[in-house]
Amino acid sequence: MNRWRGRLAIAAVLLLPQSPGAADWPGYEKLTREQVVAALAEASASAPADFYSKNLSGLDLSGIDFKGANLTAAVLNRSNLTGANLSRCNLTVSFAEGTNLAEANLQGAMMFSMQLQGANLKGANLSGARLIGDLRKANLEGAVLTKMDGAADMKNQSMGLMRANIVSANLRGADLSGSDFSRADFSFSDLSGAHLVGTRLSGAEFSGTDLRGANLARADLSGSTFIDTDFTGADVADANFTAATFRGVRGLAVQTAQQSQPAGDERVLRVCQDPNNLPFSNRAGEGFENKIAELLARELGWTLEYTWFPQRMGFIRNTLRGRDPESNRFKCDLVVGLPVGFELASTTRPYYRSTYALVYVKGKGLDSVTAPEGLLDLEPAKLKSLKLGVVGQTPPADWLLTHHLFDQVVPYQTQSGDPERYPGEMVEKDLVAGKIDVAFVWGPIAGYFAENATSAKLAVVPFEPTPGIQFDFRIAMGVRFGEREWKDRIERLLEANRGRIQAILAAYGVPLLDDEGRIIKAQ
Numbered sequence: 001m002n003r004w005r006g007r008l009a010i011a012a013v014l015l016l017p018q019s020p021g022a023a024d025w026p027g028y029e030k031l032t033r034e035q036v037v038a039a040l041a042e043a044s045a046s047a048p049a050d051f052y053s054k055n056l057s058g059l060d061l062s063g064i065d066f067k068g069a070n071l072t073a074a075v076l077n078r079s080n081l082t083g084a085n086l087s088r089c090n091l092t093v094s095f096a097e098g099t100n101l102a103e104a105n106l107q108g109a110m111m112f113s114m115q116l117q118g119a120n121l122k123g124a125n126l127s128g129a130r131l132i133g134d135l136r137k138a139n140l141e142g143a144v145l146t147k148m149d150g151a152a153d154m155k156n157q158s159m160g161l162m163r164a165n166i167v168s169a170n171l172r173g174a175d176l177s178g179s180d181f182s183r184a185d186f187s188f189s190d191l192s193g194a195h196l197v198g199t200r201l202s203g204a205e206f207s208g209t210d211l212r213g214a215n216l217a218r219a220d221l222s223g224s225t226f227i228d229t230d231f232t233g234a235d236v237a238d239a240n241f242t243a244a245t246f247r248g249v250r251g252l253a254v255q256t257a258q259q260s261q262p263a264g265d266e267r268v269l270r271v272c273q274d275p276n277n278l279p280f281s282n283r284a285g286e287g288f289e290n291k292i293a294e295l296l297a298r299e300l301g302w303t304l305e306y307t308w309f310p311q312r313m314g315f316i317r318n319t320l321r322g323r324d325p326e327s328n329r330f331k332c333d334l335v336v337g338l339p340v341g342f343e344l345a346s347t348t349r350p351y352y353r354s355t356y357a358l359v360y361v362k363g364k365g366l367d368s369v370t371a372p373e374g375l376l377d378l379e380p381a382k383l384k385s386l387k388l389g390v391v392g393q394t395p396p397a398d399w400l401l402t403h404h405l406f407d408q409v410v411p412y413q414t415q416s417g418d419p420e421r422y423p424g425e426m427v428e429k430d431l432v433a434g435k436i437d438v439a440f441v442w443g444p445i446a447g448y449f450a451e452n453a454t455s456a457k458l459a460v461v462p463f464e465p466t467p468g469i470q471f472d473f474r475i476a477m478g479v480r481f482g483e484r485e486w487k488d489r490i491e492r493l494l495e496a497n498r499g500r501i502q503a504i505l506a507a508y509g510v511p512l513l514d515d516e517g518r519i520i521k522a523q
Contacts, residue, residue, distance in 0.1 A: 028055040152183035270332040272319035274311040279448030288508040289336040307332035316344040335478035345478030355472035357446040357462040389436035396440035447509030465517040
């Protein structure tokens with residue numbers, strides 16, 4: 001049973017199943033209130049209490065000062081933390097579903113990938129916190145969320161996007177001034193009377209959102225989506241709505257439509273692409289997404305052009321939604337690889353389905369591992385000696401945490417700030433050089449770099465669909481919202497060329513799954 005969702009992993013929006021009860025967390029030591037209080041009594045600023053992976057669910061912890069404790073991966077579901085001091089605490093990948101955090105102090109807390117569905121944060125102070133998590137149906141009425149970093153954590157967009165999911169939440173009268181909630185999802189939430197002065201909300205989603213009487217003065221709403229949004233009585237003085245999408249909006253006197261030529265009007269297939277992201281794409285056209293784009297252009301009888309931008313923060317805003325300043329047309333019209341349901345684009349039906357995999361060098365004592373579970377069957381000393389390379393917040397990271405192997409992890413970022421770096425370096429460089437013993441990566445990366453390694457023979461072991469952790473994801477193409485005819489045309493092309501596309505993927509070693517989730521054996 002693993003509750004981490006690996007949502008940056010290819011998934012656009014994954015629904016979390018019902019949270020388990022206190023007795024359903026094997027491997028998580030269950031603590032009593034007395035044990036928590038005793039541990040905190042011995043803690044200090046230089047030696048904070050460590051509640052890593054502890055089960056504190058259902059406890060009355062109201063008013064307690066946690067003194068900057070480590071609560072990473074802790075379970076706090078349905079606990080009473082009213083008025084508790086959690087400032088500067090590390091709550092990364094922790095669980096607080098249905099938890100009462102009313103009037104709690106969370107200033108400066110690290111709340112990365114935190115699960116807060118249905119939590120009560122009424123009047124809580126989260127100023128200065130780092131927040132990416134699931135706050136669906138949370139109560140944040142009157143909460144202080146000023147100067148927060150709630151911006152999406154952009155990884156390789158072929159591998160998804162983590163962002164603050166604040167859907168169907170109550171933020172009436174909350175103060176978000178001066179914070180960064182770029183690409184956050186506020187769909188169907190109540191932000192009436194909220195303060196968002198100077199807040200960065202670029203690329204955010206406001207479908208069905210109530211913004212009546214909200215103060216949005218000087219807010220950055222560029223590239224955001226407003227569908228059936230109510231702005232009645234809102235203050236939008238000097239707000240930036242550049243390239244925003246509007247449909248069925250009420251109470252907003254802003255020019256909402258920028259007209260441009262429809263996609264393909266000049267018989268040019270303009271593709272949004274990363275210039276250095278093999279096996280997907282590069283400027284030399286060597287990636288499989290390049291080859292698929294070339295195939296589509298030939299089938300259309302059109303010229304192929306690229307708009308290049310690294311697939312990280314700002315990719316969609318600077319490509320699919322960006323406009324050429326001279327012609328005012330969109331810079332490009334098609335993203336070749338996005339997870340189905342990706343939030344910032346309208347995705348086609350999927351054209352392939354792949355999964356995460358582990359990769360190791362053959363002949364170094366791991367050849368018996370022909371399924372991921374085989375790693376667990378190794379001799380304890382051998383297993384304990386392994387250095388395990390994994391990108392944080394991905395499904396394999398959840399799997400390693402479940403099997404108590406996280407202490408052996410060598411952490412990687414899917415994308416750094418350096419455009420010359422690429423995700424495959426973990427396999428191509430570090431695994432081959434022996435800096436790590438096993439690499440856990442998205443399947444297309446695993447397959448391509450294993451097949452192209454020259455100084456070592458590598459084995460690729462895909463993860464099959466597993467209850468509790470989603471390893472496999474369906475990949476589609478992306479167009480702008482509202483371009484139904486263009487999307488239909490792309491879907492017809494994909495269907496007509498399915499066999500040729502599958503051949504391209506197979507040539508690049510991409511692990512593929514059929515519609516039933518079975519791994520397709522290479523021919």
